[in-house]
Amino acid sequence: xGGVMGIICLGYMIGPNLGTDTTLETYVDHIDHAVKxxxxxxxxxxxxxxxEGLEANGAxxxxxxxxxxxxxxxxxxxxxxPWIPELDKTSRYLEVAKVLDKRGYSTGDIEKxxxxxxxxxxxxxxxx
Numbered sequence: 001x002g003g004v005m006g007i008i009c010l011g012y013m014i015g016p017n018l019g020t021d022t023t024l025e026t027y028v029d030h031i032d033h034a035v036k037x038x039x040x041x042x043x044x045x046x047x048x049x050x051x052e053g054l055e056a057n058g059a060x061x062x063x064x065x066x067x068x069x070x071x072x073x074x075x076x077x078x079x080x081x082p083w084i085p086e087l088d089k090t091s092r093y094l095e096v097a098k099v100l101d102k103r104g105y106s107t108g109d110i111e112k113x114x115x116x117x118x119x120x121x122x123x124x125x126x127x128x
Contacts, residue, residue, distance in 0.1 A: 002124060004117045005034050006046025009087045012079040024086035028099045031113060040109050044117045045096065053088035055081070
């Protein structure tokens with residue numbers, strides 16, 4: 001119906017066996033799947049954490065992981081560390097773009113996934 005699916009960068013939510021062994025390739029597999037299900041115009045990236053990354057922002061087992069064990073349902077299967085190493089840095093979108101390019105996505109489709117789909121959605125739904 002015109003929305004955008006944001007693909008989260010927390011490895012334990014999307015990886016194999018929902019584990020912390022999620023890689024950049026696994027993440028892009030998730031993007032591929034979402035594109036097949038919803039179409040290229042309805043997929044975008046969603047980090048759910050600071051641009052500089054969780055580790056660089058001072059996330060520790062004690063201040064990030066432990067509090068979530070009481071705030072989130074056990075079905076979330078929160079794990080430590082939560083990040084995908086290649087995506088826990090400021091160059092995360094460049095890394096994703098490189099893999100999408102390698103997989104044959106056009107420049108225009110990569111731009112949609114990296115942000116243009118979100119901009120379209122905002123323009124359509126946040127009209128003054």
